[in-house]
Amino acid sequence: LFPQGQLLAKSWSSLFGGQSGAALQGPIYSFNGRNVLMDPLWPHRLAWHGSTPRGGHARRWDCQGWRSSGTAEGTATALGEGRLLAGHRHNCSTP
Numbered sequence: 001l002f003p004q005g006q007l008l009a010k011s012w013s014s015l016f017g018g019q020s021g022a023a024l025q026g027p028i029y030s031f032n033g034r035n036v037l038m039d040p041l042w043p044h045r046l047a048w049h050g051s052t053p054r055g056g057h058a059r060r061w062d063c064q065g066w067r068s069s070g071t072a073e074g075t076a077t078a079l080g081e082g083r084l085l086a087g088h089r090h091n092c093s094t095p
Contacts, residue, residue, distance in 0.1 A: 028079065037079060044094055046076040053085050063092040 006027065027035045036042045050062030052075075063074035075087035076094075 044090075045079045046090065046094070047079055047084055048074060048076040048090075049085060049087065050074050051085050051087065053087065055085055058087075061087075061089055066092040068093060 028037055030036055030039075030042070034041060036045060048063070050058050050064075052058050058075050061073055061075045063072055066072050066074075070092065072092045073089040074092045076090045077084055077087045
């Protein structure tokens with residue numbers, strides 16, 4: 001959610017393709033209006049996506065059917081990393 005209309009990325013390919021040095025620009029807001037990149041409520045600052053680096057569905061790593069008592073893993077990317085779909089596996093219970 002971008003209530004102030006900020007530019008998130010220069011282009012679709014820079015957002016998902018991850019050109020060298022490409023990074024999300026400006027603040028990113030949660031649905032309740034908190035700046036995810038600054039708010040202590042978001043200690044890990046991950047973008048959960050369940051995708052492969054090329055944008056396909058990472059079937060085993062999408063947290064599908066996750067339960068709080070489970071040990072499932074999904075793909076997520078640190079928002080400061082630059083490549084949104086670079087993704088690493090994280091426990092689906094990570095806040």
